[in-house]
Amino acid sequence: MVDLSVRLGRIVLKNPILVASGTFGYVREMTPFINISNLGGVIPKTVTMRPRAGNPTPRTVETASGLLNAIGLDNDGIDHFRHAHLPYLRTVGTAVIANIAGEDEDGFVAMTAMLNEEPGLTAVELNLSCPNVSHGLDLGIDPNAVERVVKRCREAGPLPIIAKLTPNVTNIVDIARAAHAGGADAVSLVNTFRGLAVDWKRRRPILSFDMGGLSGPAIKPLALRAVWEVGRALPDLAIMGIGGIANVSDALEFIVAGASAVQVGTSTFMDPSVSGRIVDELSQTLDEAKVSSVKELVGTLQSNRTPN
Numbered sequence: 687m688v689d690l691s692v693r694l695g696r697i698v699l700k701n702p703i704l705v706a707s708g709t710f711g712y713v714r715e716m717t718p719f720i721n722i723s724n725l726g727g728v729i730p731k732t733v734t735m736r737p738r739a740g741n742p743t744p745r746t747v748e749t750a751s752g753l754l755n756a757i758g759l760d761n762d763g764i765d766h767f768r769h770a771h772l773p774y775l776r777t778v779g780t781a782v783i784a785n786i787a788g789e790d791e792d793g794f795v796a797m798t799a800m801l802n803e804e805p806g807l808t809a810v811e812l813n814l815s816c817p818n819v820s821h822g823l824d825l826g827i828d829p830n831a832v833e834r835v836v837k838r839c840r841e842a843g844p845l846p847i848i849a850k851l852t853p854n855v856t857n858i859v860d861i862a863r864a865a866h867a868g869g870a871d872a873v874s875l876v877n878t879f880r881g882l883a884v885d886w887k888r889r890r891p892i893l894s895f896d897m898g899g900l901s902g903p904a905i906k907p908l909a910l911r912a913v914w915e916v917g918r919a920l921p922d923l924a925i926m927g928i929g930g931i932a933n934v935s936d937a938l939e940f941i942v943a944g945a946s947a948v949q950v951g952t953s954t955f956m957d958p959s960v961s962g963r964i965v966d967e968l969s970q971t972l973d974e975a976k977v978s979s980v981k982e983l984v985g986t987l988q989s990n991r992t993p994n
């Protein structure tokens with residue numbers, strides 16, 4: 687039997703395969719397609735303090751090997767999340783990590799405090815990185831702000847804190863270092879990459895919001911690079927790898943590059959059962975490779991440029 691369990695800071699998961707925020711709804715709607723309790727964890731769509739309508743449509747468009755989206759954090763607010771979704775989420779039989787976005791630092795801290803009053807959560811993931819909302823969320827590009835907000839959310843209660851980072855920065859290691867200094871149990875790498883899709887005949891961007899965030903297989907090499915860079919620079923900081931993961935091999939690439947766990951995002955839109963299948967195939971794949979525990983693989987990628 688392969689040991690699939692992993693640890694990220696204070697967070698222990700039964701296996702390293704989770705589903706990414708914004709790509710799995712609030713979990714309940716996915717139950718016809720997948721046995722949720724087999725997953726290592728679920729991360730529902732970002733919630734904000736107040737309800738948000740999000741951006742007008744069109745707010746998604748397919749691109750080569752990818753998806754560009756500008757949803758704009760459409761959600762019903764944290765009160766609705768607590769009353770309409772959390773009671774169900776407590777029954778899913780796996781780790782539930784709430785994902786929040788504040789309009790400012792105080793908003794993140796207030797929501798983290800509210801979630802600390804709720805039983806049944808494994809951790810809080812801070813969406814420091816959504817590129818589609820101009821007000822308030824840009825703090826993910828400022829290391830001082832990231833350190834401060836993570837520290838204050840840690841102090842808001844005992845729940846572990848995961849900082850989900852934007853890749854749209856000059857040096858993601860600097861931001862990850864700040865999250866680590868603030869006491870993050872882990873960083874999630876990465877959110878979407880800012881991009882643009884153009885309808886040249888109309889001389890207009892395709893998305894109503896103009897710019898969007900790129901996800902899917904197109905970003906996998908970029909996300910792998912971010913995970914490897916952060917993992918090598920900050921070996922004591924746990925990493926969740928995210929970006930274009932579509933099969934068990936993709937997941938294992940992130941794990942050897944330095945991720946202790948991974949999240950499956952856009953691939954779920956192609957096949958809502960894909961994350962469950964990756965869990966199923968993980969044991970067999972590792973068994974065949976004579977690896978007895980996922981943990982022993984984490985961060986084992988060696989550079990071709992330095993003698994081993």
Ligand SMILES: Cc1cc2nc3c(=O)[nH]c(=O)nc-3n(C[C@H](O)[C@H](O)[C@H](O)COP(=O)(O)O)c2cc1C
Pocket residue numbers: 706707708709731732746753755757759785813816850876877878900901902903905928929930931949950951952953
């Ligand atoms: C339609 C869509 C909506 C998303 N909404 C959120 C969100 O609400 N909060 C969040 O933290 N990330 C959100 N993301 C980002 C994903 O969680 C993930 O970080 C990103 O898509 C990269 O992974 P992937 O290539 O596997 O999709 C969203 C992505 C997509 C495609």
